Amino acid sequence: KAGVTQTPRYLIKTRGQQVTLSCSPISGHRSVSWYQQTPGQGLQFLFEYFSETQRNKGNFPGRFSGRQFSNSRSEMNVSTLELGDSALYLCASKRSGAPGELFFGEGSRLTVL
Amino acid sequence: AQKVTQAQTEISVVEKEDVTLDCVYETRDTTYYLFWYKQPPSGELVFLIRRNSFDEQNEISGRYSWNFQKSTSSFNFTITASQVVDSAVYFCALSDARGGGKLIFGQGTELSVKP
Secondary structure, X not given: OOOOEEEOOEEEEOOOOOEEEEEEOOOOOOEEEEEEEEXXXXXXXXXXXXXXXXXXXXXXXXXXXXXXXXXXXXXXXXXXXXXXXXXXXXXXXXXXXXXXOOEEXXXXXXXXX | OOEEXXXXXXXXXXXXXXXXXXXXXXXXXXXXXXEEEXXXXXXXXXXXXXXXXXXXXXXXXXXXXXEEEHHHOEEEEEEOOOOHHHOEEEEEEEEEOOOOOOOEEOOOEEEEEEO
């Protein structure tokens, strides 16, 4: 069974640009969550999608947005990039009936210059 | 507000030593879930265990054991006879009763097991 796939794995952007990250969950998993991981703030929850609906949202500015498609694949977008957005962005999928049991991808490492 | 504290930032042990990773949590909820995740040097976070707030039984899985004590709001993780492959960052996490994808993670404890 294929795991959670995130693309791209690495990317470099400059301040003010925008970026879109993609996540393909494990087949059959309808919940997709996104996390930001930085050395200073650790792992912080961004948002969760289930059946194309945002089910939960973390405490991030509106520049961070996401969506989920009918095949459960998800994208997150960050607009007007700031230096502080440099981080590892992790996507995780979850099957129904397994509280909090997240399967994480390898992440997309974003560097903002 | 929910919060998870892992006071130990880094721990270094020699192979075959036992090691305990501490986790203290804060929540006003009466029903919640606690978790441990492992992030090896390769980077992918891996789920280890889930505990719900009504189940205070200790759990043992091979060399791993977990001690959940509601009275002290702690959920500690012990590795017995540590091995080099146990080297990783370990995260304790908390979620509300819905058990969705929103977890509150602690800052993590980096465990280094030396041969």
